[in-house]
Amino acid sequence: MLPLPTLPQVVDATSALALIDVLQAALRDAGHTDRMRAPPPQPTTCCGRGCNGCVWEGYFDALVFWREDALALLVEAPAPSA
Template sequence: MVDGTDAALLAVRPALKTEAEALIAAVQARAAERGVALPVAPEAPVSCCGRGCTDCVWAFFYSEVRYWRDEAVLRWSA
């Protein structure tokens, strides 16, 4: 069951590296509280051309973080 804390985590849509890192830390802390093991969190990219590409590695990373977060919530809600 999703409670208020879980709903708040699910509402986060990171658009900056610091936001993604904070979300990862919050999800890991919540999983630890619930005694749930999680897969390794996505790692931030190390290369970006800086030209604002449509398929930027950062956009993909933020999408990976959201998917990882969603899967984590499913694990501790089951």
């Protein structure tokens, strides 16, 4: 098993992309890219007014589930070599 990567704290769109990059690289290194679904797409409909229930809140929630799934794959045995 490869060591788990150090994950950036997600506080905005930039740090969310950094988290995705780190985890996708770790999944690639472990040979799990074909077993992991794509990360959630960033919202494109935010109005910027800080609405309660903003689309970014849903994105960050979805990203938490994606991160958990990626980490679960990373703690499994490495993918078999072809």
